[in-house]
Amino acid sequence: MGILRTFALGGIHPAEDKLSSNAPIETIPVPKQAIVPLGQNLGAPSKPIVKKGDMVKVGQLLAEAGGFISTPIHSPVSGKVFKIDNAIDGSGYKRPAIIINVDGDEWDDTIDTSEKIESEIKLNSKEIVDRIKSCGIVGMGGATFPTYVKLMPPPGKTAEYLLINGVECEPYLTADHRLMLEKGQEIVIGVRILMNALNVKKAFIGIENNKPDAINHITELVKSYDGIEVQPLKVQYPQGGEKQLIKASVNREVPSGKLPIEVGCVVQNVGTAFAVYEAVQKNKPLFERVVTVTGKAVKKPSNFLARIGTPISQLIEAAEGLPEDTGKIIGGGPMMGKAITSLDIPIVKGSSGLLLMKKEESTRAAENSCIRCSKCTYVCPMGLEPYLLSRAAKLGNFEMAENESIMDCIECGSCQYACPATIPLLDYLRLGKMKVGSIMRNRK
């Protein structure tokens, strides 16, 4: 196979701990009450169009897009709208949500519920984008950026390559891995749909080398299509980052502060490709997703297909309960995920996993002084100096942080992982990014 491709700068290789990679995707029963937050995508929150007391079906429109960078939300369950009120979500705050009391499981008539795989693409490029927009598809990797925006390159820019992200570089998570194994055909059709929408001739599916079964399976499936190629990649975190994947796959570098389209690339997650298949071929809006529930103390690490709005407590129950010495529950992976504060938090479009950490794993070590070992600089995949940026942010020197390109930080956490003095570098980097971001917005 020769030398495997990977990105050039930095990167780490944490313990993989993919405990649930052999657990087939199980469908979680419909919850009794679904909490559907209105802010599920990056950008403006959606605007509700249903009222308290309305009867809704699965797949019915609940809320329309609240701006250009926004997506509509469809009902994940059928039943009666109980209320539209503030409910705690993954942000740790109470935000507006539509709460539905579930009654049966009646799907909207327009959704094709047959098992048959539709491989013929009937829609043209514009129709595909419109369908993706109306079905509320967002980036399923976790960033929840509205997919249709990525499919409409700004004037003067054209996409050359479509990169499909099957990297799943986060330790523990296996949702994309399982999806590739079980829904490979659908994903490949989804990739073809995305290629049609963008009018690109070449697509790369990047998969890390620790998933040989997925690489073989997808390679087998794409044999009959000329434009699609599977790229096995060296295992390196954070390869799933857009900019890192572009560097690894096509050896191009996205300029600072620019989007991938600048170098002729569009990156989509395999989960997004699957959602696109379902939206375009089956007319099924995005209202369920695969979530990994895992952790060293979890009795049954699993991959679940759960409806949006299912409380996470139900998923943990399905994984045979909360282990007794759980110290922290993390929404997402261990590197970029966020600790959550309540078990009532619902699954949203961006939930990729739940990680239940034992107490001794989750406690942070005390912060020591920086010994200038420069490990953080060495591992930074963006070529930044995390020790300097975190210091600037801590001392409130935001001008310096801005000049040292703090906004290019992708918050991957490699620096904090590598730091021998256990300094919470990422915390200060995030704080600095937040402040510099608001300063920059005010300046405009």
Place this chain on the structure above:
Amino acid sequence: MDNIIVIAIIALGGLGLIAAIILYFIANKFKVFEDPKIDEVEDALPSANCGGCGFPGCRAYAEATVKSAKENGHLEGLNCPVGGNEVGQLVGKILGLEIEAKDPLIAVIRCNGSHTNSPAKVKFEGATSCSFAHALYGGEGGCQFSCLGLGDCVDVCDFDAIHMDSETGLPVVNDKCTACGACVVACPRDIIELRKRGPKEKRIFVSCVNKEKGAPAKKNCSVACIGCGKCEKVCNFDAITITSFLAYINFDNCTLCRKCVEVCPTNAIHEINFRPRKPKAEKPKIVAPAADSSITRKPVVDKTVVKSDSKETIADNKIGKEPVITKTVVTKKPIDNKDNKE
């Protein structure tokens, strides 16, 4: 040998002289006129360079005051919170302006979600910065408006006036506060407010900023304002307004009567530096001696009772009935008048 030394002295001395002459003319040519008053004003200022006035340091503030005095003839909007009235008067004197005395202010912490009132449900681990924690989650007690207790306000205070109380997990402001407003800006939750220090440091304020409905607010914190509106109803001076389930006391209208404190069902309204209340049973229905009543403010209810009594007795007196009470009326009346005047 001697020769070399002499030549060196002459050469260097000559160079120095020429340079001095050139510099003299250049300095005259490019001289920037600076009002001497700026220096005077700067000397009068506290030199804390805290930025409480909105300018980057005392010098900039001094420049701004001199400019404003020259161009506008007043110093409106220019206020040194640290120096207070004393410095204000001094600056006015230097600039030949009359400065109106302002009520001194103090920072007030509007959250009482201590460890006992709002017990922690989760534990925060991470950078000790309120603004960072604010971006992550609601707070350890679950109230998403509450104090995060990580001390951003303490860090920015230049006057050693605000400290964290480790027992309650809340910041405490002491008398050194100059109301520069740095903590108000630093607090990501807008909990700290600058309020009037009040007569004899007496203050009443709502110690809560929770804008949730009553039930969820009370669930997380036993002393949260639930927006019940009792204080708004009982206030005779339109000082209390309730917006989105949260009461706010306007200190311009508040007369420090303390009625709202009494009716608040969650003890969210705080009174500071008041004498302890007398127990209810001892409420004087019968008129107290003059010496006492001049110190302790009588609750308004009693006052009206006294008033109506006295009116009646006066009326009765005119008619000439029941002359027995007259004596008490006479001793009472001046006290009433005094109270009303106040």
